[in-house]
Amino acid sequence: MQPNSAPASPKRVSGWIFDVYPSNPGEMVVWVIGENGERFRLTDRFQPKIYISGKQDDIERLASSFFSSRLIASWNFAFKYAHPTDAEKTRVLEVTLKDCRRISAFTSSILKTGDYLRYEIHNCDLHGDRTYLFSHDIFPLAHVEVETCTEGLWYTLLDSVKSTDYLVPSLRVMKLSIDIAKKGKLSNFNDPLSKIMVEQAGKQLTIDSGGEGEKLLQLARTVKEYDPDVVLTAGGDSYLFPYLIHRAAVNDVLDSFVLSRDNVPFVPKVAGGRTFFSYGRTFYRASTTRLFGRVHIDECNTFALSECGFEGLIEVARMCRMPLHTSSRASIGSSMSSMQFYQAIKDDVLIPRNKSISEAFKSAYELLVGDRGGFVYEPRVGIHDDVGEVDFASMYPSLMVKNNISAETVLCKCCPDSRLRIPELNYHICEKRTGIVPKTLEFVVAKRLLYKRLREEAQDAALKEVYDRRQAALKWILVTCFGYLGYRNAKFGTVDGHIGVCAFGREAFLKAARMAENKKFAIVHGIVDSLWLKKENATVEDYRDLCGEISSEIGVPLNFEGRYKWIVFLPSKVHPRIGVLNRYYGVMENGKVKVRGVEVRRRDTSRFVYDAQMEMINVLAKADNSQEFFRRIPEALKVVRDYRSRLLDGDVPVWDLIVTRHLSKHPGKYKQRVSQVIAAEQLTREGAEVHAGKNVRFLFTDAENKRYDRRVRAEQLIERGVNADTKKYLLLLYASAASLLGFAGYTAESVYDAVRGYNHKSLIQYPIC
Amino acid sequence: MALEDEVRRWNGFAKALRIDDKEAFDALMDACRSYASAGSNATQPILFEPMVMSVLLFQQKRLQKLEKELDATKQRSSQS
Numbered sequence: 103m104q105p106n107s108a109p110a111s112p113k114r115v116s117g118w119i120f121d122v123y124p125s126n127p128g129e130m131v132v133w134v135i136g137e138n139g140e141r142f143r144l145t146d147r148f149q150p151k152i153y154i155s156g157k158q159d160d161i162e163r164l165a166s167s168f169f170s171s172r173l174i175a176s177w178n179f180a181f182k183y184a185h186p187t188d189a190e191k192t193r194v195l196e197v198t199l200k201d202c203r204r205i206s207a208f209t210s211s212i213l214k215t216g217d218y219l220r221y222e223i224h225n226c227d228l229h230g231d232r233t234y235l236f237s238h239d240i241f242p243l244a245h246v247e248v249e250t251c252t253e254g255l256w257y258t259l260l261d262s263v264k265s266t267d268y269l270v271p272s273l274r275v276m277k278l279s280i281d282i283a284k285k286g287k288l289s290n291f292n293d294p295l296s297k298i299m300v301e302q303a304g305k306q307l308t309i310d311s312g313g314e315g316e317k318l319l320q321l322a323r324t325v326k327e328y329d330p331d332v333v334l335t336a337g338g339d340s341y342l343f344p345y346l347i348h349r350a351a352v353n354d355v356l357d358s359f360v361l362s363r364d365n366v367p368f369v370p371k372v373a374g375g376r377t378f379f380s381y382g383r384t385f386y387r388a389s390t391t392r393l394f395g396r397v398h399i400d401e402c403n404t405f406a407l408s409e410c411g412f413e414g415l416i417e418v419a420r421m422c423r424m425p426l427h428t429s430s431r432a433s434i435g436s437s438m439s440s441m442q443f444y445q446a447i448k449d450d451v452l453i454p455r456n457k458s459i460s461e462a463f464k465s466a467y468e469l470l471v472g473d474r475g476g477f478v479y480e481p482r483v484g485i486h487d488d489v490g491e492v493d494f495a496s497m498y499p500s501l502m503v504k505n506n507i508s509a510e511t512v513l514c515k516c517c518p519d520s521r522l523r524i525p526e527l528n529y530h531i532c533e534k535r536t537g538i539v540p541k542t543l544e545f546v547v548a549k550r551l552l553y554k555r556l557r558e559e560a561q562d563a564a565l566k567e568v569y570d571r572r573q574a575a576l577k578w579i580l581v582t583c584f585g586y587l588g589y590r591n592a593k594f595g596t597v598d599g600h601i602g603v604c605a606f607g608r609e610a611f612l613k614a615a616r617m618a619e620n621k622k623f624a625i626v627h628g629i630v631d632s633l634w635l636k637k638e639n640a641t642v643e644d645y646r647d648l649c650g651e652i653s654s655e656i657g658v659p660l661n662f663e664g665r666y667k668w669i670v671f672l673p674s675k676v677h678p679r680i681g682v683l684n685r686y687y688g689v690m691e692n693g694k695v696k697v698r699g700v701e702v703r704r705r706d707t708s709r710f711v712y713d714a715q716m717e718m719i720n721v722l723a724k725a726d727n728s729q730e731f732f733r734r735i736p737e738a739l740k741v742v743r744d745y746r747s748r749l750l751d752g753d754v755p756v757w758d759l760i761v762t763r764h765l766s767k768h769p770g771k772y773k774q775r776v777s778q779v780i781a782a783e784q785l786t787r788e789g790a791e792v793h794a795g796k797n798v799r800f801l802f803t804d805a806e807n808k809r810y811d812r813r814v815r816a817e818q819l820i821e822r823g824v825n826a827d828t829k830k831y832l833l834l835l836y837a838s839a840a841s842l843l844g845f846a847g848y849t850a851e852s853v854y855d856a857v858r859g860y861n862h863k864s865l866i867q868y869p870i871c
Numbered sequence: 872m873a874l875e876d877e878v879r880r881w882n883g884f885a886k887a888l889r890i891d892d893k894e895a896f897d898a899l900m901d902a903c904r905s906y907a908s909a910g911s912n913a914t915q916p917i918l919f920e921p922m923v924m925s926v927l928l929f930q931q932k933r934l935q936k937l938e939k940e941l942d943a944t945k946q947r948s949s950q951s
Contacts, residue, residue, distance in 0.1 A: 471914045478908045608912070680904045 115142050116247045116260075118271045119240055120331065121395055122425050124148070124230045127201035128175070131364065132255065133395050134248060135271045141329070141363065143395065144248060146255040149175050150202045150233050153224040153452050154195040154212060155184040160220050161195045164212070168197070173208045175200045183451040184224070186510035186538065186594060187459060191450065194224070202230030209455070224452035228443060235423045236444050242419040242426055243270055263420055264545070266552055266572075270416055276330035277301040280342060288788045288818055291348045302328050315353035318346065325361050331396060332426075333361070338400040339431075343368075343391035363395025390431055397426040404430045406575060413568050414575030421546070421576070434582040435589065441542045441579075442594050451510075451538065454593055459509045461597040462529070472527045472601045476630030477608045479615070481671035481681035484845050485728040489626055489636045489688070490645045491663040492618075492652075494610070496547055496577075497631035498584035500658040501606045502599075503544045507587070508537020509596040524602035525609045531602075538594050543583055550576040551659075607631070614652045614660065621648055627671055629683050634669070664690040668728045672699070672845055687842070689723045701838040705797075709758040710831060714745040715838045722842075735843065742839045743857045749831055759826045760799050760817050767794045777802070781816040788819065805830040874907055877918045902929035 117136040125131045130148040135141055154161055168174050175198045181191040199208055209226045228236075235241055238257050245261035245268065261268055282289040283296040297310035298321050309320045325333075335342045347368045350359040357367050368391075391398055399407060399415075406415040407430055419429040422437040423444055429437065446453050464472065494500075501507070505522065512524070514532035522531040553573035560566045586592050588600030607630065615625055615633060621644075623635040637644070642665065649660045669688025674680050685699030701707045702715050718738040725731040748754050763778035769792055772779045781800035782792045792798070799817040805827045807813050815824055836850040836857070843853070878900050885896050903910070903925045910921035 467916065470916060474911065474914070477912060480905055480908060677901060677904060679898075679901045 112142070112250075114247065114249045115144070117142070117245075119235075119242055119244050119246060120271075121397060121427070122231045122234055122242075123392075123394060124202050125364070127203075130230070130234050131394070132248070133363065134246075135273075135331070139271075141331075141395075143364070144250065144255055146234075147253070148202065148230070148234050148237075149198045149200060150205060150228075150230060151196055151198050152205060152209070152226045153180070153182060153184075154197065154221050155192065155224065155452070156216070156221045158193060160216070161193075164215070164221065165195055167215075171208075173199055173201070173204050181450075182224075183449070184222070185454065185458060186446075186451055186508075187515060189514075189516045189534075194452065202233065205230075222458075223455050225447075226455055228453065229428070231425050231428070232423060232440060232443070235425075236447050241421075241423040242429070243268075243416055244420070245269060263423075264549065266549065266556060266569075268420075273331040273412075274302060274329065275332045275334055276325070276328060277334045278338070278342070279336065280346070282345070286788060288785070288790045290789050291345055295346075295349050300324055300328070302330055313353070314349060315355045318350050318353065318355055318359050321346075322359050322361060329363075333393060333396055333398045334401065335398065336401045338398055339390050339403045340400070343398070347391075361396070362393045366394045390427070392427055397430070399426075399430045405433065405578075406430055409578060410571040410574040413571040417572040417575040418579070421549075421579070434578050435586050435592070437579060438542075438583055438586050439593065441546075442538050445538050445542050446594070449538065449541075457591060457593055457595065459596055462513055468527065472605070474601075474608075475604055477611050477628070478630065478683050479625050479628035479633075481627035481634075481683065481686065483671050483673045483679070483681040485668055485670045485731055486626055486636060486666075487668055487728050488638055488640065488665070489634050489669045490640070490642075490665040492633050492635060492645065492649055493661050493663050494614075494631040495659045495661050496550065496580045497610070497658055498603050498607060499543050499547050499580040501610065502583065502587070502603055503540045503547060504657055505602070505606055506531055506537055506540050507596075507599040507602055507606075508539035509594045509599065511535070511537035511540075512596050512599040512602055524598075525605045527598075527601065527605060529598055529602060539583070539587065539599075543580070546576055546579055546583075550580065610656045610658060613656060617652050617655065618648060623648065626669075627681070627683070627686070632663075664692060664694070666690055666696075667726050668731055669696075670731075670842075670845055672841065675841075675844075678844065687719060689725075693723075695719060695723050700841050706761055706763050707838075708761050708831070708834070710745070710749070710754055711834050711838050713758070714741060714835055715842065717741045717745075718839060718842060732846070735846070738843070739839070739853065739856050742835060742853060745835055746832060746857055749828055749835070754826075754831075756801060756820060756824070756826060759801055759831055761802065762797050762799045764797050765792065765794055775810045777805075777814045780810055780814050784811070784816045784819055790818070802827040802830045873918055874903060874910070874922070877922065878903070899926050899929075902926050905929075 115134050115136055117134045119132065120135050120141070121131075121133040123131055125145065128147055128149055130146045132144045132146055133141060134144060154164065156164075165177055168177055177195060177197045179193050180196040182194050183190075184192045184194055199205060205226055209223050212221055212223060215221075240246060240257055240259060241263055244259060247258040247260060249256040249258075277300065279299045281296040281299070282293050284290075284293045295314050295317055297308055298317060300307045300309070300321070307324060309317050309324065311317075312320065346359075347356070347370055350356045350368065351370050356370070360367050390400075390403070401407065404415070406418045410417075415426070415430055418424075418432075418437055419426050422429060422432070422440040424432060424437065424440050432440075443453055511532035513529050517533050518530055520530040520533045522533055523529065524531065550573050553569050553576065557566055557569035557573060560569060584600070584603055587595045587603065588597050589595050611628070611631065615628060618625065618633065618635050621637075623637045623640070625633060626636050627634040635645070642662070645662045645665070649662045652660045666688040667690070669686060671681050672685040672687075674682045682699075687695070687697040687700065689695050697703060697719060700715065702712050702719070718741045721738045721741055722731055722734050725734050761777070765778055765782060769779045769782040769786065777800060778798045781798045785792050785798070800814045801817065801820060801824065802813065803815050803824060803826065804812050805814075833850065836853040839853045840848050840850045848856075885893060888896055903922045906921075906925035906928060910925055913921045913924070915921050
């Protein structure tokens, strides 16, 4: 590979690590953004190490056969913790391979030699780029001084992962989008390219002259000239780049169509994306397109960027030591693993190929006792005044750190008589050493608290925003760390620990609730780590004092989130006398409106219903207490009346009526022709690819038509003359009003009556039991 | 979830009730639902046990509330 635009590598460079990837066998390319703004391409030698454990004579016999292997650079014996649960180091075989891309081939050959039983292979599924970063103790966007020596690169770290006040070089970001001259209703790979739009630092450029091949080459020239660090696309992984690569191949310009900094042309795609299942939802993820020396970020395929912006993404990349390309696309689980792997390598613990720690045997009764989630106090349905909300900050991660919960510490072999025990199940936890999971988390929990403090202290609004985004990025890591502990493929995960965290959580939560009750606070609602407390005439200081007492008793900080002017806990739609968790709305004293579980929070709500319900909430939010709330109901119903008139008068644009639904399986596998399937079939007929896990957007055209194809119309296929099903949207509108006012006896029918001017149904106040 | 299964197991019983009895039965089942979390925290293998306990608790609270109201009424009438 030859550099495309970088200057010759100097002897010593100070700057920030930008990108790392393997190039020729045994070689790693490192891009550094110099302090003077120059971009340098450096190369280093890199040969990864993997480890083989087994009976001593078996591994010795295996080592004697290595002289014939072309993949091995060298080997020796080393002392490591072969399994995370081991209390002592054992002698294992350390093999240095010539090329990090041949690890999986080597691993399979060794496993086969040992009939998949004799040898265990460790550290074999780490990516080359990450192992390189780990081994040099550096991380993406680390401020370093790099010296080129005869043995390779020598890094002096001028930065720390722990730092909260780090400098980030200014990155050149190019936005890339395309326009396709589609022939049918939907565009496909055979349609020619119409124009390419690029935007960088306020400059906009449209490439639309010349033949298709010329346009593509002009794009390559523009990218070389503008030399962006980050190429931002919407759908680059799933459509934009595969399409451009296909068009470049069709026009025979693939070899010159280079967008990377390194002179690496694209390879036509063969691998498709994948559909996966997580937490009850099906997801689809397209295969990724990598640019070497630049970072391609697909706005449709990034969690970190969409949740917490560039600042959050950089924080995740630094903390998890993952190159930006990977960290922008990584799920939080893989970010979490990356941190754990780094910790394990530091601690001389080998990373197993497969999760090897099994769950402890449990009787049916033990399962009944242990296998439960967090505790919930059913909400007291209705409207309440004087309610305050208190939340435990990062409850589960803090409990994991405090109680040392990790795969190797729960039911450890070394201290069966430990005093630290999981409540209810009585499992012991190691007292002699700190587990890898708590070690990793401790640092994240502490850093997040620090960012939150800095956010509060910062005077500058922009700086406040930066700290907020960084803490939000860490929050996501903490939110998922508990679930990840129970994940079957988490290498340092344990189901027993996962159950244990819940048990510790319930114990802490119930203790906190009892302490609040002893102070004469009534518990209106409680979910896992949040409590809604009520006490007449309680001051903010009373709440803060309570939080202080509980925090010091339990050892996990309990924060006072604020007091509500009023809060409504909504009943279940099926059992109107019973409250359900996480369906409420209310206004805090600082004016913040908090809404959970109603239409405005749902992904499948149309803009029209969203706007109507939001406006109703805003009307009700003007009320200062529950009595005023009731007086404002007629005004809220007027909103419904206005929206109804707008819909009937045809003043609502079709785009505001589009509904988004999720496809949980392939459209052909549905037994019922539900709306999203009909829309997906319409798209498939027009040649679009529809995968399980994708969202389908459509309009209700005639929801009750016997001919199902007429019931809805996919968004992309809406043409002039397509009319929305007014009745269906009116019903959705009334239902959204009824779900807000259901606690006061309103149903969709009574909202309809009220809107039409009939007498209101009498308001029913449910007794608070 | 488990509670709804158990309630469904009593469908035959509920079906045979007269309308006013059915209403009372539904109120009892709602009483169980409103103590579902406590019931789950009891970890009893036989689900009917926490259900009975929930109903007893519900009735007891009702009794206490009525007693309080009765006392208040008695006091008011003795004062007048």
